[in-house]
Amino acid sequence: MIYAAVLAGGTGTRMGADLPKQFLEFAGKPVIIHTTAKFLIHEDIDKVIVVTPQEWVSYTEDLLAGYFGDDSRIITAAGGETRNETLMNAIAAIEQDGGLDDDTIIVTHDAVRPFVTERMISENIRMAEEMGACETAFPATDTIVETEDGKTVMAVPDRSRLWMVQTPQTFRAKKLRDLYLSLTEEEKEVLTDAARIYIMKGRSVGIVRGESSNIKITYPDDIRIAEAISCK
Secondary structure, three states: OEEEEEEOOOOOHHHOOOOOHHHOEEOOEEHHHHHHHHHHOOOOOOEEEEEEOHHHHHHHHHHHHHHHOOOOOEEEEEOOOOHHHHHHHHHHHHHHOOOOOOOOEEEEEEOOOOOOOHHHHHHHHHHHHHHOEEEEEEEOOOOOOEOOOOOOOOEOOOHHHOEEEEEEEEEEHHHHHHHHHOOOHHHHHOOOOOHHHHHHOOOOOEEEEOOOOOOOOOOHHHHHHHHHHHOO
16 A cells, blocks of 8 residues: 655744644645645545644644545544654554555655645655655755854865755655664664665665755745745
């Protein structure tokens, strides 16, 4: 089976709003509804797991029911303390649903990236089936510098070799879980995204080309940008 995991574990402190950023509205709907809908309408996705902070689970369930009704394809789950713990909770929900085996694919996606496209989802699925793991990325358009103290430049990497990571990130779910559980606590502490689990274990991760419009809503201005994109 192919599951989508819409990861809405954040509380949106950088947004400065009363609600977590995934619940803020643009184009007449909450961000998380726009995002979830993209996976519900994709013909390859069997079920969608929406993972949200524990204290927002009931709110999320009511919100999803209000827009999608009693859709049996939607599963809600509570997130963890970190992004990777949240992802493991999504895989646990797959196992509880009876869908976890060696062939199960999990398409993980930020709830606050509502402009993911059908093409990106499809290519993620195909590449994960072929390679076992992939992530969406877009070539860096700005020069990026490296620094240790935030005050002085240590190095200026070759921009032509740098890509900016987006989501979806897609994996064979059981293998991802097994690799994560094989990490030491020290290794888990330095994880910034799930694809790095594979890199740390010497495994290949494919790249699906993202799009500049696949923005992550993080700051107040991003809601205005989302409004503008949705009007195109």
